[in-house]
Amino acid sequence: MNTRTNINTLKCLVPFTIAEALEMKAAHPDAFPIAGGTDVMVWMNDGKMPGRTYISLHRLAGEWRHVTGTSDGGISIGALANYTDVRMNPLVIERWPLLVESARVTGALQIQNRGTLVGNVANGSPAADTVPVLMVYDAVLVLANTKGERRVPLSDFYTGYRQTIMDGSELITAIELPHAALQPNQYFRKVGTREAQAISKVVCAGGSTPGGKQFRLAWGSVAPTTIRSFKTEETLANGADAEEAWEVLKTEISPISDIRSTAEYRLRVCRRILEEFIGHQSVS
Amino acid sequence: MSIAPPYRYIGQSILRREGREKVTGASRYVDDNVIPDCLHGKTIRSTIAKGRIVDISFGEGIPWDEFIIATAKDLPRNVVVLIEQDQPALVEEFVQHKHEPILLLAHKDAGLLEDAARAITITYEEDKSAAFEIGEGSLQKEYLIEEGDIEKTFAECDVVFEEVYRTGAQEHVYIEPNGFVGWWDGDNIHLRGSHQCPYYVHKAVKTAFGLKDDRQVDILQETTGGAFGGKEDFPSTVAIHTALLARKAGRPVRMIYDRAEDMACSTKRHPSETRLRIGCTKDGKLKALDCDFRIDGGAYITLSPVVLSRGILHGSGPYKWEAARLVGKSYATNSPPYGAFRGFGAPQSLFAIESAMSALAEKLGMCPVEFRRKNFLKKGDVLPTGQALEGDPMLDAIVDKGLQMADYWNRAKKIAPIPNRGIGLSVFLHGTGFTGSGEVYLASRVALATRGDGKVEVRVSSTEMGQGTETIFPQIAAEVLGLEVDDVLFVKPQTSKVPNSGPTVASRTCSVVGRLVERAAHDLKGKLNGTPIADYHATHGETLGEAKYQAPPGLYWDDEKYRGSAYGAYSWGINIAEVTIDPVTMHPTVENFWGVYDIGTVINPTLAKGQVEGGIAQGIGWATCENVVLEEGAMINTHMTNYIIPTTMDAPPIMVDFIENPYEYGGFGSKGVGEIPMDGPGPAVLNAVSMALRRPLNKIPIIAEELLDD
Ligand SMILES: Cc1cc2nc3c(=O)[nH]c(=O)nc-3n(C[C@H](O)[C@H](O)[C@H](O)COP(=O)(O)OP(=O)(O)OC[C@H]3O[C@@H](n4cnc5c(N)ncnc54)[C@H](O)[C@@H]3O)c2cc1C
Numbered sequence: 001m002n003t004r005t006n007i008n009t010l011k012c013l014v015p016f017t018i019a020e021a022l023e024m025k026a027a028h029p030d031a032f033p034i035a036g037g038t039d040v041m042v043w044m045n046d047g048k049m050p051g052r053t054y055i056s057l058h059r060l061a062g063e064w065r066h067v068t069g070t071s072d073g074g075i076s077i078g079a080l081a082n083y084t085d086v087r088m089n090p091l092v093i094e095r096w097p098l099l100v101e102s103a104r105v106t107g108a109l110q111i112q113n114r115g116t117l118v119g120n121v122a123n124g125s126p127a128a129d130t131v132p133v134l135m136v137y138d139a140v141l142v143l144a145n146t147k148g149e150r151r152v153p154l155s156d157f158y159t160g161y162r163q164t165i166m167d168g169s170e171l172i173t174a175i176e177l178p179h180a181a182l183q184p185n186q187y188f189r190k191v192g193t194r195e196a197q198a199i200s201k202v203v204c205a206g207g208s209t210p211g212g213k214q215f216r217l218a219w220g221s222v223a224p225t226t227i228r229s230f231k232t233e234e235t236l237a238n239g240a241d242a243e244e245a246w247e248v249l250k251t252e253i254s255p256i257s258d259i260r261s262t263a264e265y266r267l268r269v270c271r272r273i274l275e276e277f278i279g280h281q282s283v284s
Numbered sequence: 285m286s287i288a289p290p291y292r293y294i295g296q297s298i299l300r301r302e303g304r305e306k307v308t309g310a311s312r313y314v315d316d317n318v319i320p321d322c323l324h325g326k327t328i329r330s331t332i333a334k335g336r337i338v339d340i341s342f343g344e345g346i347p348w349d350e351f352i353i354a355t356a357k358d359l360p361r362n363v364v365v366l367i368e369q370d371q372p373a374l375v376e377e378f379v380q381h382k383h384e385p386i387l388l389l390a391h392k393d394a395g396l397l398e399d400a401a402r403a404i405t406i407t408y409e410e411d412k413s414a415a416f417e418i419g420e421g422s423l424q425k426e427y428l429i430e431e432g433d434i435e436k437t438f439a440e441c442d443v444v445f446e447e448v449y450r451t452g453a454q455e456h457v458y459i460e461p462n463g464f465v466g467w468w469d470g471d472n473i474h475l476r477g478s479h480q481c482p483y484y485v486h487k488a489v490k491t492a493f494g495l496k497d498d499r500q501v502d503i504l505q506e507t508t509g510g511a512f513g514g515k516e517d518f519p520s521t522v523a524i525h526t527a528l529l530a531r532k533a534g535r536p537v538r539m540i541y542d543r544a545e546d547m548a549c550s551t552k553r554h555p556s557e558t559r560l561r562i563g564c565t566k567d568g569k570l571k572a573l574d575c576d577f578r579i580d581g582g583a584y585i586t587l588s589p590v591v592l593s594r595g596i597l598h599g600s601g602p603y604k605w606e607a608a609r610l611v612g613k614s615y616a617t618n619s620p621p622y623g624a625f626r627g628f629g630a631p632q633s634l635f636a637i638e639s640a641m642s643a644l645a646e647k648l649g650m651c652p653v654e655f656r657r658k659n660f661l662k663k664g665d666v667l668p669t670g671q672a673l674e675g676d677p678m679l680d681a682i683v684d685k686g687l688q689m690a691d692y693w694n695r696a697k698k699i700a701p702i703p704n705r706g707i708g709l710s711v712f713l714h715g716t717g718f719t720g721s722g723e724v725y726l727a728s729r730v731a732l733a734t735r736g737d738g739k740v741e742v743r744v745s746s747t748e749m750g751q752g753t754e755t756i757f758p759q760i761a762a763e764v765l766g767l768e769v770d771d772v773l774f775v776k777p778q779t780s781k782v783p784n785s786g787p788t789v790a791s792r793t794c795s796v797v798g799r800l801v802e803r804a805a806h807d808l809k810g811k812l813n814g815t816p817i818a819d820y821h822a823t824h825g826e827t828l829g830e831a832k833y834q835a836p837p838g839l840y841w842d843d844e845k846y847r848g849s850a851y852g853a854y855s856w857g858i859n860i861a862e863v864t865i866d867p868v869t870m871h872p873t874v875e876n877f878w879g880v881y882d883i884g885t886v887i888n889p890t891l892a893k894g895q896v897e898g899g900i901a902q903g904i905g906w907a908t909c910e911n912v913v914l915e916e917g918a919m920i921n922t923h924m925t926n927y928i929i930p931t932t933m934d935a936p937p938i939m940v941d942f943i944e945n946p947y948e949y950g951g952f953g954s955k956g957v958g959e960i961p962m963d964g965p966g967p968a969v970l971n972a973v974s975m976a977l978r979r980p981l982n983k984i985p986i987i988a989e990e991l992l993d994d
Contacts (some may be wrong), residue, residue: 001383001922003328008395020287042925046544047398108862110932191869193909193988195933199925259913265989272868277356 002047012054018063021171022054022146024055029168031055038107039117039123057171059206064146064173073179075076079172083112095180098133101188106130108196118172121154124162129190129204131226132205132218136186140176145169151176155218158225166177182207184218187277191269195262201261202269206277213237217277222253222266229253232274242275287952293759293769294952297890300993301754301774302507303462314463314478314506315540322465323352324394324672328404329377329549333618334414337386343403351400352390352533359528360494365487366522370654371584371621373492373524373817379408379621380583383549385521385615390529390537398811406449414618416917417580418557421616424581425589427596429846430609431668436760437572438609440773441563445644448680449636450562450983453580453912453967454553454625454905455919457929458642458749459544460509464526471495474526476504478512479519481787482745486779488520491525511749512902513624516789518550544683551623552912554591554614558599558636568650570659573608573668576635581614582621584918588614591622593719595629597850598963601637602713603659608668612835619917624789626899627962630714631906635984638710638967643980650970653692656711657683671849677856678882678945683711686858689939691977695862699975704865710972711858715851716947716956717792720841723833723852728786730800732761732808732829738818739771744785746797747777750898751958752792752891759887760796760951767817786833791956794887795853796833798951803831830842836949853947855955857881859900859964861971862936864881867925870971870988874904874936881960882945885953892957893940899961901935906962907969907984909934 013031015021025031033054035038057064057080064080065087086092087103104128106112106120115206120128122140131154139154141160143166154175164170186207192198203220215236220226226256232249240248255266292924305311356362360847375386386406391397415421438444464477473493479485482503489500503523508515522539530537543548556579563572569804577595581588591721596612645655661667663676687693699705717723731743742761748754758772765772775782785797808829812820822826841848860878865871877900886892909928913921921927946953966984974980977991 001544003398004542006398007392009399031359046923047402189868192873193871193928194931195873197925198928237410259926262989265992268992276868278595282701 004047005044005049007044010054012056014059016058016059018060021055021057021060022144025171026146026169028053028055033057033171035116035215036082036114038111039119044137046048053185070176075116075177077175079118079174080116082114082116086117087112096137096177098136098186098188098207099130102130102133102190102205105190105196117175121157122172124158124164126161126223126225127200127203127221128226129200129203129220132190132203132220134175134177134207134209135218135226135228136216137177137180141174142174143170144173155228161224181209183210185280187280189234189276199260202273204273204277208281210279215281219253219270220245222255222270227252236278242278245278246271246274285334287764288529290498291763292731292764294885294887295761295889296686297771298690298755298759298875299886300891301758302664302748311507312463313460313509314476317465317538319465319467319538322536322859323390323392323529323533324397325388325400325526325537326390326397327525328401329383329385330375331406332379332408332410333348333382333918335379335408335410335502337375337406337981338409339380339407340387341405343405346400346403347539352393352529354388354528354532357530359492359524359814361492363492364524365491366484366517366586367589368585371586376941377812381618385525385621386446388529390523390533391393395543397517407444414916416617416619416888416914418578418615418665421618424585424614424616427593427612427846429596429608429610429668431605431670434572434574434609437607438563441571442566443564444603445562445647447560447640447643447982449558449639451632452557452985453555453622453636453914455912455927456510456512456545456625457927458510458512458514460513460894461541461543462550463538463540464519464522464528465536466523466526467537467771468531472500475523475527475772476767476895477523478506479515479700480508480747480749481516481789482747482777482779483784484517484554484787485520485523489523491611492524495526499780502780506774508747508749512626513628513789514551515749516624516787518623521651524952541939543924545921547927548612548919549620551586554588554626554629554632556582556595556632559631560640562640562644564644566648566657568648568655570603571606573605574599575610575633575636577610577612579614579629579632580617580619580622582617582619584621586621587624588622590719591624591629593629594715595633597669597715598630598713599633599637601641601678602635602661602711602856603664604661604737605668606757610668612831617917619791625860626902627959628790630959631903631966633961634712634963635966635970638712642971642974646980652709653683653687670847675853676813677713677854678943679711681854682856682943683858684879685941685943686878689880689941690860690878692860699862704976705863706865706972706975707860707862708968708973708975709858709860710743710964710967710971712960714791714853714956714963715962716853716855716950717796718790718852719850720843720848720929723796725924726786726833728797728800728833729783729832730785730797730804731783732804734817734821734827736818738816739773740765740767740817741773741775742801743775743782743798745777745779746785746793748790749788750791751895752888753788753947755891756794756798756887760798760801761805763952764802764844765809789983791855791958791960793958794958795884795947795954796949798887798954799949800831800833802951804829807831822951831941846959851951853955854882855883855957855960857960857964859968860877860973861965861968863969863976865869865976866971870906870991872986872988874908874969876903877936877965878939878945879961879964880941882943883957883960884950884955885944886942887954892942895957896961897938900938900965901930903965904935904969907928907966908986911987
C-alpha cells in the first residue's frame with residue numbers, strides 16, 4: 001500500500017505558447033509535461049510520480065490539438081489530440097482503421113475524451129494500446145526543443161522499460177503517420193480481463209501489403225517495451241507457416257508474470273494470436 | 285390485524301426516495317462535511333503479517349510537534365467489540381496481519397500527513413510462523429449439523445461423487461470508501477460516517493472509550509455509497525480511530541480512506557474450501573451428503589462464526605437428503621480479517637453443492653434439470669437441522685418459469701454441439717433474517733411518530749445503502765395508515781434519534797424490520813382511531829406507534845445442538861447462465877442471464893429487480909474476473925485497474941422475474957431479497973463454462989490463465 005504524493009509541495013508551470021513551453025522544458029529538464037493527465041494523476045495518487053515540477057500543456061490546445069492530413073497522404077496527430085479526436089476523424093476512419101479500433105477500446109469514454117495519443121506514447125508503458133498500432137503504421141515522432149526539431153521512428157523510440165531516447169529538454173509535438181500502404185484486412189487484438197477499462201495482458205496489431213510482400217506486426221505487454229517483431233515479419237514475407245513464424249516470434253518476445261497475468265499465458269496467447277493473424281491475412 | 289389486497293402502495297414501483305439527489309450529485313456523503321478547524325487523520329499500518337514491534341522512529345524534516353499522534357495507550361479499552369473481544373483497535377506490541385493499524389496521525393495539512401507517514405519507520409521482529417492457507421492456522425470455530433445415519437446411507441448408494449470446491453476472496457468495491465468525521469463536546473462523542481449498522485458502531489465506540497451512558501455516543505449514518513456487508517463491522521474501527529484522534533486533538537477529525545487503503549485493509553468475502561461427498565441411486569435419487577466446509581477467517585474472529593454457520597446451513601441446497609452431515613470450520617490465518625459480504629457464507633457453500641449437482645448429473649448421464657427436480661424439497665420435508673418446511677417452496681414452478689424465460693430446452697439443444705459455448709443453471713435458497721435465535725437476541729424495535737403537519741416519521745436504525753430502505757418503509761406505513769406515501773418521512777438513522785431496529789444485514793430489512801414497521805403502523809392506527817394525524821398531534825403531542833420483535837409462533841432453535849428452525853422463512857430461486865469462451869484467449873463472456881425468485885410479496889418491483897440485477901452482476905464478477913491477489917495474506921491489486929469488476933460492457937442482458945409466495949410473518953408477506961441474488965451466479969456460470977469446455981471445473985474465479993492448457 002502506498003502513500004500519496006503530497007501535491008501541496010509540487011510546482012506546476014503553465015506555458016501559453018509553444019516557445020514558452022520549450023523554454024520551460026529547457027529550464028526544467030526533470031519536469032514532467034501533463035497532457036490529459038490520465039497517467040500522471042494515477043501515478044501521483046499512488047505516490048509513485050517522481051517529479052516535483054510539472055508543465056501543464058493544456059493552454060496549447062489551439063496549436064497542438066490537431067489531427068490533419070499531410071500533402072503526401074499521411075496524417076499528423078498533435079500532442080494534445082485525444083482518443084476521441086482521433087477516432088472520430090474521417091481521414092483516420094478511412095485510412096488508419098486500427099487507430100480507431102484501438103482508441104475505441106482504450107479506457108472508456110471519459111479517458112478517451114481526456115487522454116492523448118502522445119501521452120500514451122510518452123508514458124512508455126509496454127501495455128499501451130495505441131502504440132503497437134502506431135508502430136504498424138510506421139509512425140514517426142516529432143521531438144522539439146528550443147534549438148529545433150528532430151524526427152524519430154517510433155520503433156526506435158524506446159530503449160528499455162519506460163526508457164526513451166528523448167532528451168530532458170524535449171517535448172513531443174506530434175505523431176506523423178505516412179500513407180498507410182496496407183491491405184484493408186488489418187488486425188488488432190486486445191487481450192484484457194474485461195471488455196472496457198482494461199489494461200492489456202497482451203495487445204497486438206498487424207497488417208500486410210497487397211500480395212503479402214511485407215508484413216507488419218507489433219506487440220504490447222510481452223516485452224519491456226512495445227515491440228515491432230521485425231524478424232517474424234520477415235519470415236512471414238518469406239512464406240513461413242504459423243509453426244515456423246512462432247519459432248521466430250518466440251525469440252523476439254520476453255513476457256513476464258505480473259499482477260495481471262502470467263508469462264506462460266502471455267506466451268501461449270501470443271502463439272494463438274499469431275495463428276489468428278496469419279489466418280486473417282490469408283483470407284483476402 | 286391485516287390490510288388485504290388490492291393494495292395502494294405495496295407492489296408499486298414507487299420512485300426511490302433519495303434517487304434524484306443521488307443522480308444529480310446533490311447527496312451529501314461523509315467527505316462532503318465541511319467542519320471548521322477539522323484535522324485530517326491518517327492510519328500508520330504494519331508492513332509485516334506477523335511479529336513484534338521493536339521500535340518506532342519519527343524521521344527528520346517533519347514538524348512532529350504540530351502532529352497529533354495517538355497509540356493504543358491512549359485508548360481506555362483497546363478493543364473493537366463484535367462477537368468476541370480479540371481484535372485491538374490499535375496494535376500494542378504484536379502484529380497479526382499486514383496493514384494492521386499501529387499509530388494514528390492528525391494534521392490540518394492532508395499533504396503533509398502523507399510526507400509524515402513516509403517518515404515513520406517501524407522496526408519489527410518478524411515471526412515466520414504466519415499462516416496464510418485454510419487449515420494452516422488454529423481453528424476459530426467449528427459447527428456440526430447431523431441428520432440420519434450417514435455412513436449406513438452411503439453404503440446403500442449406487443454412486444458416490446467426491447469433489448473439492450474452492451472460492452476466492454471478494455472485495456466489495458462499494459462506490460464510496462470508508463470514512464468518518466467526529467468531534468467531542470465534553471464527554472460526548474459525535475460521529476458521522478459511511479456504514480450500515482449504526483448501533484454496532486455505537487457499541488464499539490462506547491466500549492473502547494469506557495463510556496457509561498448510551499447517550500454519550502451519537503452515531504449518524506451519512507448517505508452511504510454502497511456497503512454490501514463491507515460496512516457492517518469494519519466501520520467500528522474507523523469510528524474508534526476518528527474519535528481517538530479527535531479526543532487527543534480537542535478538535536474535529538476526519539478520516540476518509542482512499543481506494544487503495546480501503547481495499548488493502550478492509551474486510552473481504554471469506555475464501556472457502558468445500559469437500560463434498562454425495563451419494564445417490566443410479567436413477568438419480570439423492571441419499572447422503574457429507575459436506576466439510578472450511579473458510580479462512582483471517583487474523584481476528586470478527587463475524588466469521590456467523591458466516592460459517594450460514595454457510596453450513598445452506599450447504600445442503602434445496603434438496604431432500606436421507607442423511608446429511610455438515611461440518612463447518614473457520615481457520616485463523618494472518619490475513620486481514622475476512623468479514624460480511626452479501627450472502628454471508630451461503631454463496632460459498634451453495635457454489636459447492638450446485639456445481640456438484642451439475643457434475644453429478646453429467647456423471648449419471650442425466651439432465652441437470654431433471655436430476656435436481658427429482659430431489660427438490662417440498663412442503664413438510666425436513667432439513668438437516670430437523671426443521672420441517674412449513675411453507676411450500678414451489679421449486680417446480682420457479683424452475684418452470686426460469687426454463688421458459690430462457691427458452692432453455694431449445695437453447696441448450698442448439699448450444700450443445702458448438703465448441704466453447706455452454707449453458708448452466710443453479711437452484712438455491714436463502715434464509716431470511718438472523719440465524720437461529722439471532723432475531724430474538726436482537727429484539728429489534730421501531731417507532732412511527734406523528735408530526736404537527738399531519739405527516740408521520742419512520743424511526744429505525746435500518747439504513748439506506750442502495751437497497752431501498754428509505755422507500756419501502758414509507759410504502760408499508762402508508763399502506764396501513766391510509767396516508768399518501770409522501771406523507772411518511774424517513775428519518776436519517778442516528779442513534780440519538782431512532783430506536784435500535786438491528787443491523788442492516790442478513791436480508792432482514794424488508795421482511796423482518798418491515799414487519800415491525802407494519803405492526804407499528806397498526807399500533808399507531810389504533811391510537812389514532814380515525815382522528816386525522818394533525819388533529820391528534822395537536823391535542824396529544826407527538827404520538828408513537830411502536831413494535832418490538834416477536835418470534836413467529838413455533839419457531840425454535842437450539843444453539844447447543846444446532847437443531848431447529850434456523851430461519852423462519854426461505855427465499856428460493858433459479859439462475860441460468862449462457863457463456864461463450866474466446867478460443868484464443870479463453871476469456872469467458874456471460875452472454876445472457878436469467879433469474880426467477882420467490883422473495884415473498886414484492887413490495888417495490890423496480891427496487892427488487894435492481895437488487896437482483898446488481899447482485900447477479902456482483903455474482904458474475906465473483907465467478908469470472910474478481911481475483912483478489914494476496915501477498916502474505918493481504919490484497920495487492922488494490923486499484924480499480926487491477927481488481928477487475930464487471931463494467932456495463934461485461935454485464936450480460938439480465939432477465940428477472942418473481943413468483944410471489946408470501947410469508948405470513950414478513951412485512952406484507954415479504955421474504956429476504958438482498959442476498960439471494962449472490963447465491964446462484966457462481967455455480968450457474970461455472971456449470972456453463974464446464975459445459976463449454978467439456979470438463980468439470982471446481983473453482984472460482986474462473987481465470988483464463990488457468991483454463992489455457994495447450
Ligand atoms: C481509467 C483509465 C483507463 C485507462 N485505460 C487505458 C487503456 O485501455 N489503454 C491504454 O493504453 N492506456 C490506458 N490508460 C492510460 C492513459 O489513459 C493513456 O496512456 C493516455 O494516452 C495518457 O495520455 P495523457 O494525455 O492523459 O497523458 P499524461 O498523463 O498527461 O502524460 C503521460 C506521460 O506522458 C508525458 N507526456 C505527455 N505529453 C507529452 C509531450 N507532449 N511530450 C513529452 N512527454 C509528454 C507525461 O509527462 C507523462 O509522463 C488508462 C488510464 C486510466 C486512468
